[in-house]
Amino acid sequence: MAQARPYYADRSLSAAFYEVVTAADARLQGDLDIYADLAPAGGSVLELGAGSGRVAFALAERGLRVTGVEIAPSMLAQAQARLAGLPPEVAGRVELRRGDMTALDLKRTFDLVLCPYFTLAHVPAGTAWRNTFATAARHLASGGLAAFHLPLAEIMRLPAPPRDAVVLDQALPGGGRLQLHVLERTFRDGIGRLDQVVEYVERDASGAVVRRSPERLTYYVADPEPAAAAAGLLKDRDPVPLGGVGEIWVFRKA
Template sequence: MGKVTPYYAPGSLSAVFYDRITNADGKLLGDEDLYADLAPTGGDVLELGAGTGRLTIGLARRGFAVCGVDISPVMLAQAEAHLAREAPEVRGRVELRQGDMTALNLKRTFGLVICPFFTLAHVPTGAAWRNTFAVAARHLSDGGLAAFHLPKLALMQGLEPPDPRRPVLDQHLGEGRALLLFVKERSFKPGVNRLEQVIEYVLADETGRIAHRSAERLTYYMTDPAPLAAAAGLVLDRPPIDLGGVGDIYVFRKGP
């Protein structure tokens, strides 16, 4: 295996194929409904780690004004491209910004802050999580909710070693081309609760020949979020909501 690049980096296939893979992922089914139910009617939503705009644009289509922030220019460029194809009234409800969720200050508040699909798990627990909870609290109006979707620690630490030769995904791209994903490496570091995986993206052409391959590192950091959120004034509002059996959505309320 050659060079390993980070997930969502410029030129990465994880960014190029993000929508295709995510849309086929049944474990995320219903997340947009759930976030829409949490949003106050007519309220504004801030999405931390908006990616390609899957939820930012989806919620805007439902009538919410949504600000989507992401650190990755290649993910945001896709979000901008999707947004350009939306009706003017949807476009008018969306603001996309490049920014770091651990240090954001937009100097305004929202009724709901969301941090979907394991985005918080991309940064180390400790200071980065504490700072992100502080960012969420800073951007919430009093009584507002913050929803963080996090991987289940017990499940992630018990994952079997991968078979690096067996694809975990094999998708037809049309005209005989295919995208295959292999988990080449997987390790879990107890104590820091860090799951590291090297995922290889392989593009095969219509003759079955490998046209392009890219090894990309996906890291998840995990811990109980409640004490870190509490330090930022965010109190668990209800028991965590299971989503797809692999993650939980933690809903916090900003106290007065």
């Protein structure tokens, strides 16, 4: 595959423009309402893979107390900068920490554990999934819920678009644009692994290229129920469809 830096690495354009891309992704519409409805009013939430704070801050605005854990320094720095600009009553309900969801132990429990926007799919569907579900179970109060947003396997198997096709074309402040291209895309059925190289292209108001960065994005797909069951979590309901490309799986701790 092409030379590419990892997604969300330091100085990557995927990190720099994360807010732009998520705001433009209509396939996420409705996820905040789903997550908010899973927690009791004024309840506590642990978010695994908090990114730049999109979910954590929205839930805090609704009165929930949220601890967001993120492993990528570039993403955590963005979340901390945004946190500083929130109204004090909202910011006071948010705690941000750097941590690894596969090996986390905060020594306390929550009403709800979230793993949104395909976060679990970024790690291999074996030991890492089992460890993440164990993390969720360890941090859940009895009867608490854990929600995992996972991609659909049939979407992961789709062929790559033409390399010159623009799969996202989004306006930027100042008159520039962000454009995305998929340079490579392969899916390995045996291990449920999608590998793709996505090129980020930033253009100025005249259309000239300012920055260009090919970045490697890997997803894993699998049935989450065995890993959940091994951690003592039982499926609470049928998976909730979201945006035609994924589902939110909800599990309950007995």
